[in-house]
Amino acid sequence: MRRRVAENLTAYGFLSAALLCFAVFSWYPIVRGVVLGFQQVDFVAAPTWVGWENFERLFADPLFAVAWRNTLLFTVLALVFGFAVPFLLAVVLNELRHFKAYFRLVVYLPVMLPPVVAALVWKWLYDPGPGLLNTALRGLGLDGPGWLDDTSTSMLSLVLVATWANLGTATLVYLAALQSIPGELYEAAELDGAGVLRRLWHVTVPQTRFVLLVLLLLQVVATMQVFTEPYVMTGGGPQDSTVTVLLLLYRYAFYYNDFGTASALSLLLLLVLGAFTALYLRVTRRADA
Amino acid sequence: MRTLVAPGRSRTGYAFALVITTIVVTVVFVLPLLWVVLSAMKPAAELARVPPTVLPLTWQPETYVEAWRLMDLGRYFLNTIVVAVGTWAVQLAVDVPAAYALSRLKPVLGKGILGMMLLTLMMPAAVLLVPTYLTVADLGLLNNPVALWLLGAANAFTVFLLKRFFDQLPVEVLEAAKIDGAGQLTLLWRVVLPLSRPILAVVSIFAVVAAWKDFIWPLLVFSDPARQTLSVALQRFAPDTPVNLMLAGLVLASAPVVGLFLVFQRHVLAGLTAGGVKG
Numbered sequence: 206m207r208r209r210v211a212e213n214l215t216a217y218g219f220l221s222a223a224l225l226c227f228a229v230f231s232w233y234p235i236v237r238g239v240v241l242g243f244q245q246v247d248f249v250a251a252p253t254w255v256g257w258e259n260f261e262r263l264f265a266d267p268l269f270a271v272a273w274r275n276t277l278l279f280t281v282l283a284l285v286f287g288f289a290v291p292f293l294l295a296v297v298l299n300e301l302r303h304f305k306a307y308f309r310l311v312v313y314l315p316v317m318l319p320p321v322v323a324a325l326v327w328k329w330l331y332d333p334g335p336g337l338l339n340t341a342l343r344g345l346g347l348d349g350p351g352w353l354d355d356t357s358t359s360m361l362s363l364v365l366v367a368t369w370a371n372l373g374t375a376t377l378v379y380l381a382a383l384q385s386i387p388g389e390l391y392e393a394a395e396l397d398g399a400g401v402l403r404r405l406w407h408v409t410v411p412q413t414r415f416v417l418l419v420l421l422l423l424q425v426v427a428t429m430q431v432f433t434e435p436y437v438m439t440g441g442g443p444q445d446s447t448v449t450v451l452l453l454l455y456r457y458a459f460y461y462n463d464f465g466t467a468s469a470l471s472l473l474l475l476l477v478l479g480a481f482t483a484l485y486l487r488v489t490r491r492a493d494a
Numbered sequence: 495m496r497t498l499v500a501p502g503r504s505r506t507g508y509a510f511a512l513v514i515t516t517i518v519v520t521v522v523f524v525l526p527l528l529w530v531v532l533s534a535m536k537p538a539a540e541l542a543r544v545p546p547t548v549l550p551l552t553w554q555p556e557t558y559v560e561a562w563r564l565m566d567l568g569r570y571f572l573n574t575i576v577v578a579v580g581t582w583a584v585q586l587a588v589d590v591p592a593a594y595a596l597s598r599l600k601p602v603l604g605k606g607i608l609g610m611m612l613l614t615l616m617m618p619a620a621v622l623l624v625p626t627y628l629t630v631a632d633l634g635l636l637n638n639p640v641a642l643w644l645l646g647a648a649n650a651f652t653v654f655l656l657k658r659f660f661d662q663l664p665v666e667v668l669e670a671a672k673i674d675g676a677g678q679l680t681l682l683w684r685v686v687l688p689l690s691r692p693i694l695a696v697v698s699i700f701a702v703v704a705a706w707k708d709f710i711w712p713l714l715v716f717s718d719p720a721r722q723t724l725s726v727a728l729q730r731f732a733p734d735t736p737v738n739l740m741l742a743g744l745v746l747a748s749a750p751v752v753g754l755f756l757v758f759q760r761h762v763l764a765g766l767t768a769g770g771v772k773g
Binding site for chain 1 (some may be wrong): 643
């Protein structure tokens with residue numbers, strides 16, 4: 206009995222620093238975030254309870270709807286590119302027996318770059334005049350778009366950068382999943398007369414379904430919080446076409462010092478992302494069991 | 495190993511696929527970076543030319559030196575190193591003992607604590623932005639790298655990775671050391687840590703790289719320009735700096751992490767799949 210107490214004391218001694226860090230910087234802010242959404246907060250006066258006022262202010266802001274629409278557009282585009290491209294790339298790379306180390310290295314290289322660097326580099330590559338992209342298009346006899354300068358392509362341009370910078374992670378995770386598929390499955394399918402596309406659909410996809418689903422959910426949650434690219438590359442422009450939910454949240458908190466309304470927006474984001482997170486938890490739980 | 499396409503069916507088909515993939519992957523992932531490294535060595539006037547030159551007509555490698563001097567990059571490198579190394583050291587000092595306790599000492603409520611830690615991974619970062627910022631402000635840690643160190647220590651993913659590794663250590667070794675009279679601290683320091691080098695390497699690289707790449711927290715915490723990290727400072731300089739100098743600055747700011755990756759790529763790529771799906 207005494208021994209058990211002593212062991213627990215040692216254990217909690219080892220845990221104390223972590224418990225303190227988590228308590229102050231994770232657990233307490235989670236609770237505080239909920240409370241803040243219903244308060245009026247600035248650095249000057251003490252916070253006051255205002256009920257749903259922050260939410261009403263948000264709904265009255267014309268940018269509110271714009272930000273959600275833009276974020277949704279970003280997320281959908283990011284899924285189309287960021288989900289399909291790394292999977293197909295992984296399938297192709299898995300077939301190749303040469304330069305394996307090179308492919309892995311190069312595909313993951315942009316992931317290592319600081320996001321601000323990737324954003325500033327691409328801002329310059331997108332330049333409609335001397336930029337690399339439009340120069341290449343001109344070489345092919347095409348007229349390049351205005352990329353970031355044009356409301357119809359600005360969001361797509363941000364998605365392309367984010368995809369370029371992050372796709373290495375998903376590609377390598379898929380590649381690992383593909384390598385664990387037993388070869389006999391492909392042989393059996395081929396004996397049954399299935400062509401390459403049918404084998405892809407009936408063997409590769411089902412065998413990697415779990416990894417695909419998990420990364421899909423993670424990606425939705427991550428892309429809905431996009432901030433660095435719009436903040437650094439467009440500042441929300443042109444004509445608010447790249448104002449995302451997080452950019453709006455940042456403005457409320459750090460331009461207007463209206464932390465209450467920013468927190469209310471956080472709670473709305475939590476509500477939306479909570480559904481995806483719950484789904485993610487269910488999926489991974491089932492796999493663990 | 496048999497894969498999607500039957501091997502050896504068509505040699506020309508394979509060669510064709512290999513060449514096309516190599517070209518596409520190189521153009522998409524290497525060319526933009528190479529282009530930046532080269533362009534940084536062009537004079538400002540040459541950079542504005544349409545169509546642009548591929549190789550610089552006038553080589554100006556001294557642009558890198560000039561960028562370092564003009565933007566006072568030494569200061570921002572130092573700030574970034576303080577953040578990255580501090581985050582790494584504090585994260586290990588806090589999370590290794592915690593993971594060891596959860597894995598080996600199995601205290602009362604241990605499972606609940608781990609669950610509460612993992613819960614924070616499920617919390618979208620954006621949701622915690624404002625309350626955590628205000629907490630940092632309340633503690634008087636604005637413009638102080640300690641804020642980022644402590645934020646980095648509350649990393650449930652690191653605790654999880656370490657715990658999972660400690661769980662798999664052979665019990666016999668630990669028992670033998672215990673019989674020899676080793677206390678828990680000696681056990682952790684002398685037996686567990688040396689056995690855990692692979693996971694410590696992975697966690698260390700991730701901690702340093704994540705701190706180097708981070709943007710939003712340094713942006714919020716360091717309003718004082720003299721304290722800012724490279725990412726925050728470069729983004730602030732971008733509008734008023736000549737393009738060639740800016741590009742040189744971007745290359746210099748990425749060089750340490752890219753170098754780290756080239757040296758430790760085995761660890762990085764192994765760590766990616768070790769926790770990839772869970773992360």
